[in-house]
Amino acid sequence: DTEVTQTPKHLVMGMTNKKSLKCEQHMGHRAMYWYKQKAKKPPELMFVYSYEKLSINESVPSRFSPECPNSSLLNLHLHALQPEDSALYLCASSQDPRRSWETQYFGPGTRLLVL
Amino acid sequence: QKEVEQNSGPLSVPEGAIASLNCTYSDRGSQSFFWYRQYSGKSPELIMFIYSNGDKEDGRFTAQLNKASQYVSLLIRDSQPSDSATYLCAVCFGNEKLTFGTGTRLTIIP
Numbered sequence: 001d002t003e004v005t006q007t008p009k010h011l012v013m014g015m016t017n018k019k020s021l022k023c024e025q026h027m028g029h030r031a032m033y034w035y036k037q038k039a040k041k042p043p044e045l046m047f048v049y050s051y052e053k054l055s056i057n058e059s060v061p062s063r064f065s066p067e068c069p070n071s072s073l074l075n076l077h078l079h080a081l082q083p084e085d086s087a088l089y090l091c092a093s094s095q096d097p098r099r100s101w102e103t104q105y106f107g108p109g110t111r112l113l114v115l
Numbered sequence: 116q117k118e119v120e121q122n123s124g125p126l127s128v129p130e131g132a133i134a135s136l137n138c139t140y141s142d143r144g145s146q147s148f149f150w151y152r153q154y155s156g157k158s159p160e161l162i163m164f165i166y167s168n169g170d171k172e173d174g175r176f177t178a179q180l181n182k183a184s185q186y187v188s189l190l191i192r193d194s195q196p197s198d199s200a201t202y203l204c205a206v207c208f209g210n211e212k213l214t215f216g217t218g219t220r221l222t223i224i225p
Binding site: 050101107 | 146147149151156157158159160161164166203207209210211212213215216217218
């Protein structure tokens with residue numbers, strides 16, 4: 001089973017709202033990732049968590065705040081977003097952060113619209 | 116800057132023919148190479164991965180890696196309309212990151 005789940009599937013929020021995206025995997029993977037993907041562009045890495053610790057932040061604005069409460073869960077907290085933050089937000093996981101060459105498996109994504 | 120390049124297409128191939136997708140990358144130290152398929156509005160789905168020089172076959176798909184030329188390709192035999200999608204080449208440059216190419220849009224013509 002290589003399933004990564006994400007909720008919600010769709011989210012519409014105003015610029016003053018606070019919302020959270022949730023990602024879950026039960027494959028025992030110890031690396032989890034957040035990506036942002038705009039239309040007709042490849043996924044852009046935002047954050048990497050290795051063994052529940054933040055290991056990479058790709059200079060993402062502070063209005064995006066990741067959290068990894070346990071080895072199966074990854075959240076992305078959103079606050080004061082801008083319309084240009086509208087995109088598909090993808091979560092991914094891979095088995096072992098020490099083996100960086102391993103396959104990343106993607107969830108179905110959350111399509112976010114900021115009004 | 117570590118880069119991955121793909122021809123954005125669109126690439127049109129008749130049904131039943133071989134589709135050939137190409138990708139070049141900038142770093143000779145790259146360790147692993149992945150092909151993802153992405154349908155419009157969906158998330159990327161792993162098709163193949165390859166670590167060693169040469170060919171790797173899985174059903175109708177063959178990945179080819181040439182590290183000396185810094186080149187990786189994906190061949191799709193007996194192309195089907197359901198193969199119409201964007202194909203993303205991704206390269207791991209030895210850290211926790213995947214760097215994606217811009218993707219090639221493939222259309223299989225019935």
